[in-house]
Amino acid sequence: MSQSYNRGLIEDFGRWREFSAGMWAWIFHKFTGWVLIGYLFTHIAVLSTATANPGTYTATIQGLEELTIVRIGEVGLLAVAVFHILNGVRLLFVDLGVGLESQDKSFYASLIVTAVIVLASVPTFMQGAF
Amino acid sequence: MAERYSSFQSGSMSWFLQRVTAAFLVVVLAFHFFMLHFVHHAPEVTFAGTQARMSQIGYFLTMTLFLITAAFHGVNGVYAALINQGLTGSRKTAVKWVLVVAGVLLSAQGIYVALVMNGLM
Amino acid sequence: MSTQLTEESESETETERTETPGDRRRAEKKARQGRSSEVQEPTEADEETVHLKVFRYDPEVEGKMDPRFDDFYVPFEKGMTVLDALMYARDRFDTTLTFRHSCRQAICGSDALFINGTQRLGCKTQISDLDGPIRVEPLPHAEVVKDLVVDMEHFYDQMHSVEPYFQTNDEPSDELEEQRQTRENREKIKMSTRCIWCGACMSSCNIAAGDNQYLGPAALNKAFRFAMDKREGEDMKEHRFEILDQEHGVWRCQTQFSCTNVCPKDIPLTEHIQELKREAVKNNLKFW
Amino acid sequence: MYEHDVIVVGAGGAGLRAAIAAHEEGADVALVTKLHPVRSHTGAAEGGINAALREGDDWELHAYDTMKGSDYLGDAPAIETLCQDSPKETIQLEHWGMAFSREDDGRVSQRPFGGLSFARTTYAGAETGHHLLHTMYEQVVKRGIQVYDEWYVSQLAVTNEDDPEERDCHGVIGYDIQTGNVEGFVARDGVILTTGGLGQVFDHTTNAVANTGDGAAMAYRAGVPLEDMEFIQFHPTTLPSTGVLISEGVRGEGGILYNSEGERFMFEHGYANNEGELASRDVVARAELTEVNNGRGINDEYVHLDMRHLGEERIMDRLENILHLAEDFEGVNALEEPMPVKPGQHYAMGGIETDENGETCISGLYAAGECACVSVHGSNRLGGNALPELIVFGARAGRHAAGKDLGEAEISTGKTDDAEMGEVDTPVEPGAVASDDDSAVADGGATFADPTQTVEATLEAERNRVESLLEKDDGIQQAELRSKLQKSMTANVNVFRNEDGLKQALRDIREVREEYQDVYVNDPSRTFNTDLIHTIEMQNLIDLAEAITLGALARDEFRGAHWRQENQERRDDVWLKHTLLSWEDGTPQLWYKPTILEGENKTYEPKERSY
Ligand SMILES: Cc1cc2nc3c(=O)[nH]c(=O)nc-3n(C[C@H](O)[C@H](O)[C@H](O)COP(=O)(O)OP(=O)(O)OC[C@H]3O[C@@H](n4cnc5c(N)ncnc54)[C@H](O)[C@@H]3O)c2cc1C
Ligand code: HEM
Ligand code: SF4
Ligand code: F3S
Ligand code: FES
Numbered sequence A: 001m002s003q004s005y006n007r008g009l010i011e012d013f014g015r016w017r018e019f020s021a022g023m024w025a026w027i028f029h030k031f032t033g034w035v036l037i038g039y040l041f042t043h044i045a046v047l048s049t050a051t052a053n054p055g056t057y058t059a060t061i062q063g064l065e066e067l068t069i070v071r072i073g074e075v076g077l078l079a080v081a082v083f084h085i086l087n088g089v090r091l092l093f094v095d096l097g098v099g100l101e102s103q104d105k106s107f108y109a110s111l112i113v114t115a116v117i118v119l120a121s122v123p124t125f126m127q128g129a130f
Numbered sequence B: 001m002a003e004r005y006s007s008f009q010s011g012s013m014s015w016f017l018q019r020v021t022a023a024f025l026v027v028v029l030a031f032h033f034f035m036l037h038f039v040h041h042a043p044e045v046t047f048a049g050t051q052a053r054m055s056q057i058g059y060f061l062t063m064t065l066f067l068i069t070a071a072f073h074g075v076n077g078v079y080a081a082l083i084n085q086g087l088t089g090s091r092k093t094a095v096k097w098v099l100v101v102a103g104v105l106l107s108a109q110g111i112y113v114a115l116v117m118n119g120l121m
Numbered sequence C: 001m002s003t004q005l006t007e008e009s010e011s012e013t014e015t016e017r018t019e020t021p022g023d024r025r026r027a028e029k030k031a032r033q034g035r036s037s038e039v040q041e042p043t044e045a046d047e048e049t050v051h052l053k054v055f056r057y058d059p060e061v062e063g064k065m066d067p068r069f070d071d072f073y074v075p076f077e078k079g080m081t082v083l084d085a086l087m088y089a090r091d092r093f094d095t096t097l098t099f100r101h102s103c104r105q106a107i108c109g110s111d112a113l114f115i116n117g118t119q120r121l122g123c124k125t126q127i128s129d130l131d132g133p134i135r136v137e138p139l140p141h142a143e144v145v146k147d148l149v150v151d152m153e154h155f156y157d158q159m160h161s162v163e164p165y166f167q168t169n170d171e172p173s174d175e176l177e178e179q180r181q182t183r184e185n186r187e188k189i190k191m192s193t194r195c196i197w198c199g200a201c202m203s204s205c206n207i208a209a210g211d212n213q214y215l216g217p218a219a220l221n222k223a224f225r226f227a228m229d230k231r232e233g234e235d236m237k238e239h240r241f242e243i244l245d246q247e248h249g250v251w252r253c254q255t256q257f258s259c260t261n262v263c264p265k266d267i268p269l270t271e272h273i274q275e276l277k278r279e280a281v282k283n284n285l286k287f288w
Numbered sequence D: 001m002y003e004h005d006v007i008v009v010g011a012g013g014a015g016l017r018a019a020i021a022a023h024e025e026g027a028d029v030a031l032v033t034k035l036h037p038v039r040s041h042t043g044a045a046e047g048g049i050n051a052a053l054r055e056g057d058d059w060e061l062h063a064y065d066t067m068k069g070s071d072y073l074g075d076a077p078a079i080e081t082l083c084q085d086s087p088k089e090t091i092q093l094e095h096w097g098m099a100f101s102r103e104d105d106g107r108v109s110q111r112p113f114g115g116l117s118f119a120r121t122t123y124a125g126a127e128t129g130h131h132l133l134h135t136m137y138e139q140v141v142k143r144g145i146q147v148y149d150e151w152y153v154s155q156l157a158v159t160n161e162d163d164p165e166e167r168d169c170h171g172v173i174g175y176d177i178q179t180g181n182v183e184g185f186v187a188r189d190g191v192i193l194t195t196g197g198l199g200q201v202f203d204h205t206t207n208a209v210a211n212t213g214d215g216a217a218m219a220y221r222a223g224v225p226l227e228d229m230e231f232i233q234f235h236p237t238t239l240p241s242t243g244v245l246i247s248e249g250v251r252g253e254g255g256i257l258y259n260s261e262g263e264r265f266m267f268e269h270g271y272a273n274n275e276g277e278l279a280s281r282d283v284v285a286r287a288e289l290t291e292v293n294n295g296r297g298i299n300d301e302y303v304h305l306d307m308r309h310l311g312e313e314r315i316m317d318r319l320e321n322i323l324h325l326a327e328d329f330e331g332v333n334a335l336e337e338p339m340p341v342k343p344g345q346h347y348a349m350g351g352i353e354t355d356e357n358g359e360t361c362i363s364g365l366y367a368a369g370e371c372a373c374v375s376v377h378g379s380n381r382l383g384g385n386a387l388p389e390l391i392v393f394g395a396r397a398g399r400h401a402a403g404k405d406l407g408e409a410e411i412s413t414g415k416t417d418d419a420e421m422g423e424v425d426t427p428v429e430p431g432a433v434a435s436d437d438d439s440a441v442a443d444g445g446a447t448f449a450d451p452t453q454t455v456e457a458t459l460e461a462e463r464n465r466v467e468s469l470l471e472k473d474d475g476i477q478q479a480e481l482r483s484k485l486q487k488s489m490t491a492n493v494n495v496f497r498n499e500d501g502l503k504q505a506l507r508d509i510r511e512v513r514e515e516y517q518d519v520y521v522n523d524p525s526r527t528f529n530t531d532l533i534h535t536i537e538m539q540n541l542i543d544l545a546e547a548i549t550l551g552a553l554a555r556d557e558f559r560g561a562h563w564r565q566e567n568q569e570r571r572d573d574v575w576l577k578h579t580l581l582s583w584e585d586g587t588p589q590l591w592y593k594p595t596i597l598e599g600e601n602k603t604y605e606p607k608e609r610s611y
Helices: A010-014 A021-051 A054-066 A068-096 A100-126 B012-039 B047-055 B057-084 B089-118 C021-035 C082-093 C153-160 C183-194 C200-204 C206-210 C216-227 C234-244 C258-262 C269-286 D013-024 D059-069 D076-095 D128-143 D214-222 D281-296 D312-318 D320-330 D386-401 D451-471 D478-492 D499-516 D530-554
Strands: C049-056 C068-075 C112-115 C118-121 C134-137 C144-146 D002-009 D029-033 D146-149 D151-158 D169-176 D182-193 D232-238 D256-258 D303-306 D339-348 D351-353 D365-367 D577-582 D589-594
Touching (some): A021 A054, A021 A100, A021 C258, A054 B047, A068 A100, A068 B012, A068 C269, B012 B057, B012 C269, B047 B089, B057 B089, C049 C082, C068 C082, C082 C134, C082 D478, C118 C258, C153 C216, C183 C216, C200 C216, C216 C234, C216 C258, C258 C269, D002 D013, D002 D169, D002 D386, D013 D029, D013 D128, D013 D182, D013 D386, D059 D076, D076 D128, D076 D386, D128 D386, D151 D182, D151 D214, D169 D451, D182 D386, D182 D451, D214 D530, D232 D281, D256 D281, D281 D303, D281 D339, D312 D320, D365 D386, D478 D499, D499 D530, D530 D577, D530 D589
Parallel strands (some): C049 C134, D029 D146, D182 D365
Antiparallel strands (some): C112 C118, D151 D169, D232 D339, D256 D303, D577 D589
């Protein structure tokens, strides 16, 4: 073979503007999945305070909930979880071979529905945060 | 050509279980969020409340199963993602066992915590 | 092809040829070549002119060793395709412009290119459907041999690795006796048989880019074509699933749909891959 | 240097079939092809494969149709072999898994085609060629046959005895397009040329850019006669900007042709008062051009083919792919506007003279497929008869080259006692331009006893040629010459031919030939130098254009696809014979041999060709 020129990885993420719906869905799903498993570890760690004694547990949870940053984080988590769920359901349908022609529409729908749910939940989540 | 699939290793089970766990998670995760943020509000969570819920055997079992499936789903997802990025050979084996251990520890710790909450431990 | 670095280094550089007068003159010619950057000024009114920005690279020619984009201004004609414009630019402005092409009718699969950020066949893309300037590049995730020509070897290897040929254990003994196939079964495989090996799908797939061994959408589609052909019989089908069910087989697909989006033959690639996954799961459950 | 038993040059339908057949005979075979096999133009064929498979049909009917279609210029032994072998070769494809369209009972579908007395055109959707090509490539992969793809064969390694019939072919010279290396290929048992069509001689063609007739030109210069080159089929409905074929199906379904004045000229100008648009291909093509020449063309170039009145439903049902073609390649929405169409070069009936076993007069040199002329098509090819030719004669050439005994051929090759010398009055000297560089004239190497030496000597000459083309750095570029040649051929050697035009073409060809002496390759690179490849191809186009024109000038009659203004009828008394051209070391020599009309069981009597 003659010499050839390897363009390396630059082209991949430098070209994000050219990504299609399916690719974005994949990237978001990945991202949200990782956030969720990361959270799961943290979550269990926090809950582990229960093994020390009940007081610590209650104090920790309530202490954390008093922090605005935690509240905001929770809204973020909700967004992440809702998107992962909705897109997960979309993927389950794709796996079953249902609705493949409108896979891009269902992705956009997942985004919109996520946004709506998250916005609607903000009052509940932020209750008493400020 | 033949050597391509001589080390025959099916990916079908992990793929399939990832979907099955996902289907299960949809339900429980929604339930969990709803329970902890809408029915009871997170800021009002106390050990007593948690203990009360955990004492119901149905809730306890659901949460345990939730934890195990989520741990499996999450860890398996991470593993699949890494392999898709081209992880192979001994690094792959290493990552695999690290993830398995992490998943098992997570579940074990989680179950232990639940049992404590339950008041059984 | 994967954008990961391959393990073995490619050290097949040509052995030194002895210097002949020809070599010297060619070297001079090369040097001249490198200096003159072939830029055509727009000649006609802008709407009548197509502005092409074409990727250029040549491992041997000075000045082209560093990849660059060249601008060409080609007079527009009704019905003009990107391939027509490239041919015009080559024949009138710069004969060193290199790209593969042959049939001009979307059947030979030679001219899959990266046009304005999407994998398309040059011959099947109307200029009038694009916003200018039109950026033409070689297929991403493949090594560039020269200008718009990429190395297709990896793609062919993947295609060959799924045993892309009909096999059956009960071929009719009479040379004039046909194997029967129902219309439904033919319909089932019809779309999958349309593949022209252009490589657009493979180039568009991020997973294929990350995993060199991933069979990729085209090869999986080829496998689908045979696995679903009832003439091959059940034994063969099982054998085919052994190939598909391997680590770098169907499971690698993350349903990104890029392949389906770019396929110039409108083959529902993702659908076919998903069906293979389901079949594979079904098969494995059966063995329990 | 590479060495194999059988070297097949080209990997379209004919080449792949030949390689498989030779492999099955136990030969070590290699395919050397300038395009990857699946890129070959066989993939573009739409219609189907003629084969007498069904009850009520038999090979003799097929043979009769073919002979009639050829306007009695086909050779009976070739036609009968085609028709006898086609069924089993077609079913062979089915056994290899080809995705034929199916009937309710699960058998392969057949449809009616022009000029056939039985619906025997076996098809796979509207993409029969694509399936045929891919199915056979798959079999090549299965058998592990060696493929040298993107290797351009630029020369045959042939010994240079004075008499071509005494020459031997020992191999070929290939140029590796990817690396620029020139290498020799020794063929122990035979070289099979299957390089396909020569459409690029014209500027408007349904053929691929790669269809430059390389094999025919190389064989010609090596001493093999070219047969019936004047017979070129023009298809009446091709898209003006690309030459993409719009199937006859549109007219079959009721599509109408209009000129710029909105007249339905097929009737209004009396070209075909009965059949109208459905008259045979050559009639319609001539009518369209007459309209354009008389100033009634659109943009002075084309006419309109309108199918809007058929209604969207019917169009979607039966002609859907036409909509895509018009949209993708011409930017026209055929549901809303008429499609522009004009005649385009489509198929070369003539080619390398071979017998039914594919062998040429040079021993060890074979040809099959469109580049060859066994003479099954005579002066006019029937739709659906080219694909069976590929598989039937491809397989025979492969087997014979690999050493299988196929019996004595009935068709003779080379100048035999039957040969009748011909003469044609040309305005300029045809043939090679005299020069001190002999390699352009003859086949290179001296006569060596050892085959390898023949290849080596040719290799040396070829390396020098490539070297000198690359070295040269000013002069004229091939693209300019190519377009000049093509324009002249389309203007003068198109569907209308007359003495003046043909002579003009010869003058133009001469001019191009002389300018070609000055050609240079602009691209200095050894990597994928398509400029160089096109420049080498250009030489072939010149030789073939000249051969076509010489034949057309000589043949002063109207037969099949060849029409002469001076003599607009078929003249069986003088012209029931094949035109042959021999290169004679640079000086084309015209001669004729009689058509063979005696078949296995009967003699075919020339009749009026009317449908
Ligand atoms: C649009 C269209 C539709 C058609 N429809 C039909 C139909 O319905 N039915 C029918 O019977 N016929 C049809 N034909 C005719 C038929 O398809 C062709 O005649 C036939 O496919 C030619 O096949 P081939 O193998 O001879 O050549 P090709 O398929 O053209 O192959 C030529 C091969 O030679 C190689 N080659 C050429 N030059 C060189 C070189 N110098 N060195 C190395 N390799 C070389 C090429 O790479 C290629 O692999 C159609 C033709 C066209 C153009
Ligand atoms: C609630 C419902 C959920 C659904 C429907 C769901 C669905 C899915 C699906 C279908 C996949 C596979 C994607 C693919 O392979 O293409 C996936 C991946 C993943 N999921 Fe979930 N999931 C859910 C919850 C969770 C939870 C709770 C976690 C965290 C513990 C999680 C973590 C992950 C991770 C880490 C991945 C891998 C992502 C990647 O490919 O990088 N998921 N999910
Ligand atoms: S599947 Fe489609 S995109 Fe992929 S190689 Fe085949 S034709 Fe090209
Ligand atoms: S783009 Fe790749 S991930 Fe699957 S759906 Fe297509 S193969
Ligand atoms: S040139 Fe053949 S597919 Fe575009």
